Amino acid sequence: GVKEFLCRQHGVKNLFLMDTDEFIANDLFAVISSSLINLTNLSVLNLDSNFTPRVSIKFLKYFSIKILKDVNQWLSFIQLHKHIETIEVGWIHRDFDAEVIRELINLSNIKNMTFGGRFIANKKIYDAIKDDFKNLRTLKLRVSNYDEIKHLKFIFPLDQAQYEAKCLYFDENNDREPFND
Numbered sequence: 001g002v003k004e005f006l007c008r009q010h011g012v013k014n015l016f017l018m019d020t021d022e023f024i025a026n027d028l029f030a031v032i033s034s035s036l037i038n039l040t041n042l043s044v045l046n047l048d049s050n051f052t053p054r055v056s057i058k059f060l061k062y063f064s065i066k067i068l069k070d071v072n073q074w075l076s077f078i079q080l081h082k083h084i085e086t087i088e089v090g091w092i093h094r095d096f097d098a099e100v101i102r103e104l105i106n107l108s109n110i111k112n113m114t115f116g117g118r119f120i121a122n123k124k125i126y127d128a129i130k131d132d133f134k135n136l137r138t139l140k141l142r143v144s145n146y147d148e149i150k151h152l153k154f155i156f157p158l159d160q161a162q163y164e165a166k167c168l169y170f171d172e173n174n175d176r177e178p179f180n181d
Contacts, residue, residue, distance in 0.1 A: 003031045014041040018066070023048035033057045047073060056080045066090035071100050078104065086112040094121040101128035105136050116142040122152075123170045130165030143169075
């Protein structure tokens, strides 16, 4: 199956695992991390609820997950991979703890982040980094509400003192989202 195929694909740099029936489980990840020695980009639909990565993909620089179910599991995956520079999340639920975002940007390697979600989730992310973005260079947010999809992009300078984050979309305290979601 998939694992046997991956064992022979040493040169692969980009891997997209988007089959809706497949979660990234421990045994599949073990094959990926040991066989795909040149892998730099990994995109997955989601992670198995029992997934706990014990070994890292040596040169992984880009990690994308479409559906983020367990934020702490995701964070520990990223912390294990010291070379990840770019993170993308297709959908983040609004009840996550924003402290996770602060922990992420404390990792000196993280330069680019992209998130999709409702207004409240995106505002939490924006609020968590607007005053101290560390080494982050870009933040892209896709705010999906019922009647609009808003794309926001923030580009941060190297010198934090030269930047004051302002985003009327978030700062005007206008909650654009109904609570019955």
